[in-house]
Amino acid sequence: MKDGIDREINRIISILIKDQTQDGSWDYAFETGIATDAYMIILLRSFEINDEMLIQAVVQRITGKQEDSGSWKLFHDAEEGDLSSTIQAYYALLYSGYVSKQESRMRAAKKFILEKGGIERAETFTKTLLAITGQYPWKSLLPLPIEIILFPLSAPLNFYDFSVFGRANIAPLLILSHFKYTKTISRTPDLSDLFVHNTDTDLEKRNEDWRNLLASMKHQFQKMTDKPADLKRKAVRGAEQYMLKRIEPDGTLLSYFSSTFLMIFALNALGYTLKNPMMVKAINGLRNMAVQIGDDLHMQYTTANVWNTALLSHVLQGAGVPQSHNVIQRANRYLLSRQHTQFGDWVLRNANTMPGGWGFSSINTINPDVDDSTASLRSICEVTEEQPIYQQSWSRGIRWILSMQNDDGGWPAFERGVDKKWLALAPIQGAEYLLLDPSTADLTGRTLEFFGNYSSMNKDHPAIKKALKWLKNNQRKEGSWYGRWGICYIYGTWAALTGMAAFRKTTTDPSIKKAADWLQSIQNPDGGWGESCKSDIERKYVPLRESTLTHTAWAVDALIAYADNSTQEIEKGIAYLIDQGEKEDWTTTYPKGQGMAGGFYIHYHSYRYIWPLLTLSNYRRKFLEQ
Numbered sequence: 130m131k132d133g134i135d136r137e138i139n140r141i142i143s144i145l146i147k148d149q150t151q152d153g154s155w156d157y158a159f160e161t162g163i164a165t166d167a168y169m170i171i172l173l174r175s176f177e178i179n180d181e182m183l184i185q186a187v188v189q190r191i192t193g194k195q196e197d198s199g200s201w202k203l204f205h206d207a208e209e210g211d212l213s214s215t216i217q218a219y220y221a222l223l224y225s226g227y228v229s230k231q232e233s234r235m236r237a238a239k240k241f242i243l244e245k246g247g248i249e250r251a252e253t254f255t256k257t258l259l260a261i262t263g264q265y266p267w268k269s270l271l272p273l274p275i276e277i278i279l280f281p282l283s284a285p286l287n288f289y290d291f292s293v294f295g296r297a298n299i300a301p302l303l304i305l306s307h308f309k310y311t312k313t314i315s316r317t318p319d320l321s322d323l324f325v326h327n328t329d330t331d332l333e334k335r336n337e338d339w340r341n342l343l344a345s346m347k348h349q350f351q352k353m354t355d356k357p358a359d360l361k362r363k364a365v366r367g368a369e370q371y372m373l374k375r376i377e378p379d380g381t382l383l384s385y386f387s388s389t390f391l392m393i394f395a396l397n398a399l400g401y402t403l404k405n406p407m408m409v410k411a412i413n414g415l416r417n418m419a420v421q422i423g424d425d426l427h428m429q430y431t432t433a434n435v436w437n438t439a440l441l442s443h444v445l446q447g448a449g450v451p452q453s454h455n456v457i458q459r460a461n462r463y464l465l466s467r468q469h470t471q472f473g474d475w476v477l478r479n480a481n482t483m484p485g486g487w488g489f490s491s492i493n494t495i496n497p498d499v500d501d502s503t504a505s506l507r508s509i510c511e512v513t514e515e516q517p518i519y520q521q522s523w524s525r526g527i528r529w530i531l532s533m534q535n536d537d538g539g540w541p542a543f544e545r546g547v548d549k550k551w552l553a554l555a556p557i558q559g560a561e562y563l564l565l566d567p568s569t570a571d572l573t574g575r576t577l578e579f580f581g582n583y584s585s586m587n588k589d590h591p592a593i594k595k596a597l598k599w600l601k602n603n604q605r606k607e608g609s610w611y612g613r614w615g616i617c618y619i620y621g622t623w624a625a626l627t628g629m630a631a632f633r634k635t636t637t638d639p640s641i642k643k644a645a646d647w648l649q650s651i652q653n654p655d656g657g658w659g660e661s662c663k664s665d666i667e668r669k670y671v672p673l674r675e676s677t678l679t680h681t682a683w684a685v686d687a688l689i690a691y692a693d694n695s696t697q698e699i700e701k702g703i704a705y706l707i708d709q710g711e712k713e714d715w716t717t718t719y720p721k722g723q724g725m726a727g728g729f730y731i732h733y734h735s736y737r738y739i740w741p742l743l744t745l746s747n748y749r750r751k752f753l754e755q
Contacts, residue, residue: 539568
């Protein structure tokens with residue numbers, strides 16, 4: 130076993146050393162579905178930017194993802210295609226000019242769309258795309274009043290009650306909806322034949338709930354003394370300034386594809402033309418998110434360089450690569466250069482803390498998150514005592530992370546205190562994911578693991594006691610935890626278990642015992658683990674019926690964390706990681722991350738290296754090097 134572990138560890142290390150980029154980062158792809166690809170075609174065609182090489186390359190990826198049914202799926206084992214994805218793909222392919230309605234694949238796509246209820250049954254953001262390009266009436270979309278941008282923080286509902294991701298997308302939407310903006314050209318396709326004229330009673334009910342909520346805003350309007358027309362002008366200006374102040378150096382809005390896409394159209398609604406440098410830079414910022422994946426070109430939703438680099442530098446060091454090695458020094462210099470020095474929106478609910486976090490992508494400067502910050506600090510931990518500049522970075526990072534703890538004891542992703550549960554009533558697909566930023570088991574567990582294994586904090590520290598209590602209170606009945614940013618219950622349980630184990634919790638703790646028993650109970654006959662993306666839709670663990678490298682690594686690492694001696698389950702899992710490390714099939718490209726249940730899934734190309742290397746190294750250190 131030891132020889133096999135050593136070989137697999139060395140194989141992964143050699144790949145990672147070879148794949149590191151010149152700036153010290155790893156730029157492994159952040160791959161999602163076809164939405165960003167479709168939106169890019171529609172954006173370029175709408176503004177008559179005839180970048181034919183890019184459009185043809187993206188068309189190739191979209192067509193290559195189509196199912197025999199004519200639809201596009203969100204993930205491999207989905208029961209059927211996704212309506213909104215299929216509408217987006219169909220529209221983009223038509224708009225590209227390289228695919229005809231008469232082709233059999235397009236007829237099949239149209240048939241699927243109509244059978245599933247047509248455009249009327251699409252989710253909100255797809256309908257918004259269609260409204261922007263003249264395919265759907267704005268009046269059928271329930272808008273927020275643009276004046277919400279002016280509501281004070283003391284109001285029962287204000288703009289900053291939405292998550293930072295939600296705000297980045299809502300700000301341009303407020304402008305587009307206010308002006309009922311549409312952008313059409315002579316070659317804009319006509320999608321009127323995709324309407325079925327059905328009604329969605331569930332949506333109508335939710336809209337009624339939301340209308341009642343919006344009606345309550347009238348009380349806030351009444352407190353404002355400006356004339357309605359003046360209020361609207363101020364609100365439009367406020368939404369514009371919100372966007373402009375959050376443009377990253379590459380021209381994107383907080384480095385998100387969707388918010389930048391919407392911002393480009395919103396700026397156009399405000400009179401900005403393609404001659405404006407801000408428009409040019411934003412469009413080029415999206416262009417620069419293109420990544421080659423095999424023979425296909427994919428428009429990434431964002432880049433994952435900081436996340437990849439922080440995790441990879443850390444696991445390489447754990448695998449025995451010394452911090453004096455050039456690959457680690459370059460990675461840590463890169464991370465040091467990406468620590469934030471500017472205030473972002475997080476300061477609104479955290480006013481007494483200086484910047485010190487890290488963001489997800491290489492272009493983030495004002496939108497840090499807790500997970501990237503703990504990951505970056507793990508990476509630079511070894512060097513902090515030798516170089517003062519890293520010690521300063523470490524201290525700033527620790528202070529920022531501690532300050533981000535929620536009052537309930539858990540940690541959020543981006544901002545503390547953004548968790549008004551009733552916002553989930555909004556008639557937007559995935560409202561609870563897009564509009565809220567609550568404490569989660571994965572963030573709380575991983576933050577605990579960091580403090581327990583890489584800092585001098587002990588279990589009696591008030592922040593640690595609160596976090597451990599939060600985890601225990603949020604464990605599910607069968608023993609698992611839900612992971613917000615990964616798939617899903619295996620991910621959350623791994624994070625929680627490793628976090629609790631870092632503070633010397635053992636199987637004598639009922640929470641640990643229950644979680645360990647649950648993990649062991651779902652191990653596959655081949656020794657691995659695998660979980661379906663259906664889990665976060667059904668809100669319960671759903672097995673994938675196949676094992677994946679990433680899920681197996683998470684599960685085995687969780688079991689290793691509390692075990693005094695190796696077990697049969699651990700041995701079988703380690704054997705799976707060794708035997709299957711080089712496999713290439715649909716399980717290796719299956720999403721292991723998610724941004725929104727039922728709508729947005731992520732295949733991290735780095736994960737097949739990060740998590741097996743972490744787990745094999747932890748096994749070797751704990752059981753073979755004692």
